[in-house]
Amino acid sequence: MVEGVIIKYGHFEVDPSRMKIVKQQYMTEEEVERIVQMRHDYLEWMHYNFAKKVLKPPKEEAEEGHK
Amino acid sequence: MQKGVRLYSKEAYNTPLKPGEKPPEELALDNYLTFACRHKFCREVCPVYQVTRNEAYIPYGFHTSLLALYKGVSSFEELGDTFTHCLQCGACEVRCPNTLFMGDFYKVSLTTVELVRKVRSDLVRSGVGYPGYQEVIKEVDFHLQMVKKREDMLKWTEGLNVQVGGKSSVVLYVSRFTATQVTETARAAAKLLKKAGIKFAVVDVPEAGIGEPLDVAREQTFIDMAKKDIEKIKAMGAETVIVVDPHDYFFFVRDYSRMFGELPFKVVFITDYLWQLIEEGRLIPKNNVSKKVTYHDPCTLNKLTNLWESPRKILESIPGVEFVDEHHIDQWYYCCGNGVASFKKLHPEISFTIGQRRIQRALDLGAGTLALGCPRCWDHFTEVKTKARMEIELINVVELLAESVGV
Numbered sequence: 364m365v366e367g368v369i370i371k372y373g374h375f376e377v378d379p380s381r382m383k384i385v386k387q388q389y390m391t392e393e394e395v396e397r398i399v400q401m402r403h404d405y406l407e408w409m410h411y412n413f414a415k416k417v418l419k420p421p422k423e424e425a426e427e428g429h430k
Numbered sequence: 431m432q433k434g435v436r437l438y439s440k441e442a443y444n445t446p447l448k449p450g451e452k453p454p455e456e457l458a459l460d461n462y463l464t465f466a467c468r469h470k471f472c473r474e475v476c477p478v479y480q481v482t483r484n485e486a487y488i489p490y491g492f493h494t495s496l497l498a499l500y501k502g503v504s505s506f507e508e509l510g511d512t513f514t515h516c517l518q519c520g521a522c523e524v525r526c527p528n529t530l531f532m533g534d535f536y537k538v539s540l541t542t543v544e545l546v547r548k549v550r551s552d553l554v555r556s557g558v559g560y561p562g563y564q565e566v567i568k569e570v571d572f573h574l575q576m577v578k579k580r581e582d583m584l585k586w587t588e589g590l591n592v593q594v595g596g597k598s599s600v601v602l603y604v605s606r607f608t609a610t611q612v613t614e615t616a617r618a619a620a621k622l623l624k625k626a627g628i629k630f631a632v633v634d635v636p637e638a639g640i641g642e643p644l645d646v647a648r649e650q651t652f653i654d655m656a657k658k659d660i661e662k663i664k665a666m667g668a669e670t671v672i673v674v675d676p677h678d679y680f681f682f683v684r685d686y687s688r689m690f691g692e693l694p695f696k697v698v699f700i701t702d703y704l705w706q707l708i709e710e711g712r713l714i715p716k717n718n719v720s721k722k723v724t725y726h727d728p729c730t731l732n733k734l735t736n737l738w739e740s741p742r743k744i745l746e747s748i749p750g751v752e753f754v755d756e757h758h759i760d761q762w763y764y765c766c767g768n769g770v771a772s773f774k775k776l777h778p779e780i781s782f783t784i785g786q787r788r789i790q791r792a793l794d795l796g797a798g799t800l801a802l803g804c805p806r807c808w809d810h811f812t813e814v815k816t817k818a819r820m821e822i823e824l825i826n827v828v829e830l831l832a833e834s835v836g837v
C-alpha cells in the first residue's frame with residue numbers, strides 16, 4: 364500500500380492512478396483541511412466522552428509494572 | 431449550464447436523471463459506497479430521521495433508492511418524496527466515515543447536499559417535479575424581485591452613516607434576508623465595526639443569498655447572482671469580505687470557490703472578525719449582561735464550514751453572561767429546523783418539531799437565552815417559540831456583544 368500513497372497539501376493521499384473504479388471528486392485544499400480538523404475534533408470528543416483510561420503499548424505497560 | 435463552472439464535486443452528478451432512463455454507472459458506483467457501508471452513521475445524526483424514524487430519509491435511503499433505479503426496481507417518479515426529506519444540514523456528510531476517516535485520503539466523500547440539489551433539480555427539469563416545488567420557485571422569484579428594490583435593501587443602514595459601494599479594502603456583505611428581515615443583526619455588526627475604527631463599505635446591493643435556485647433547476651440563476659456579487663466586490667477593491675449570514679458564508683467558501691475557483695478576496699465570518707477585534711483590544715465588552723445563555727450552532731457554520739469557536743469565545747468574554755455550553759460535536763445532531771434552502775417550505779411540520787425539540791434542549795439546561803449565529807435560525811425559532819408558547823429569549827451573538835460594548 365505504501366507505494367500507492369502520495370503526500371498532497373501536507374497530508375497523505377492515495378495515488379490517484381489507483382482510483383480506477385470509484386472516481387475521485389474535486390476537493391480543494393480547504394476541504395481537505397476541514398475534514399482533517401473535524402476528524403481531530405471528533406476523536407477528541409470521543410476520547411473525552413468514552414475513554415476511561417489510555418492504554419499503553421504492552422512493552423511500556425510491562426516496564427511500568429516492574430517499577 | 432455555463433461552461434467552466436463546476437456545479438458539483440463529482441463528475442457523475444453532471445448527467446441529468448430522466449424518467450425511464452437508467453442512471454449512469456459511475457453514479458451507481460458512488461451510490462454503492464453508501465449502500466454497501468450499512469453502518470448507517472448517517473442515521474442518528476440526521477435531524478429529519480430523529481423526527482420521522484424513516485430510513486428512506488437518510489443518505490443510506492437516498493443512495494439505495496438511486497441504486498434501485500439503476501437496477502430497474504423503482505421509478506424516477508418515486509424519488510420526489512425521498513429527496514424532499516433533507517435539510518441539507520451536512521451532518522451526515524461529516525459523520526459518515528467515508529468523509530470523516532477517509533474522505534481526505536481517497537478524495538471521495540459523502541456529498542448529500544449536492545446530491546439532494548441535483549435530484550430535486552432533475553425532477554423539476556424533467557417535468558416530474560416533487561411535492562411543494564412550486565413554493566420554492568415562488569421564493570426564488572420573490573427574492574429576485576426584492577433584490578431589485580435598492581431602497582428596501584439598504585434601509586437597514588439608515589442613520590448609521592456607513593459607506594455604500596465605492597472603494598474599500600474591507601467590505602460588509604449583508605444579503606437580502608438579513609437586510610430586510612433581521613435588520614438588527616446587520617445594524618449591530620456595522621455599529622461594532624465602526625466602534626472599533628474599521629473603515630468599511632457595504633455592498634450596493636447584493637443579489638445572491640439563497641440556495642433555493644439549486645433545488646429547482648435554476649442553477650444558472652444561482653451562478654449569475656453569485657458572479658455579479660463577486661464582480662461587485664472585486665470592483666470595490668476588497669481584500670476582506672465580512673459576511674453576516676452564515677448561509678452566505680457557506681455559499682462563498684464552499685459553493686463559489688468550487689464553482690469559480692479561488693476567490694480574489696478573503697471571506698471572513700462576522701464572529702471571527704469581531705473576536706479578533708476583541709483580542710486586539712479594539713472592542714471591549716464592558717457592560718454587564720446578566721443572562722444564563724446557551725449557544726445554538728448553525729448548520730452552515732458548525733457542520734458545513736467547521737466554524738464554532740469564535741461565537742463561544744465572544745459569549746465567554748461578555749461580563750455577566752453565565753454561559754452553559756453544549757459541545758459543537760453534540761450539536762452535529764441539532765438543527766433549528768429551517769434547513770439551508772427549501773426544506774421548511776416542503777415539510778413545515780417536521781421543521782416545526784425539530785425547532786421545538788432544539789428549544790426544549792436549551793430550556794432543559796436552564797438557559798433563559800438562546801444565543802444564535804444565524805438570522806434564519808432566529809426567524810425560524812421565533813416562529814416556533816410563538817406557536818409552541820415556549821419562553822426563551824432569542825438573540826444573535828453579535829447583538830449581545832453590541833449590548834455589552836455599548837453601541
Ligand code: SF4
Binds near residue numbers: 476515520
Ligand atoms: S444533510 Fe442533514 S437532513 Fe439531509 S440527510 Fe444529511 S443529516 Fe439528514
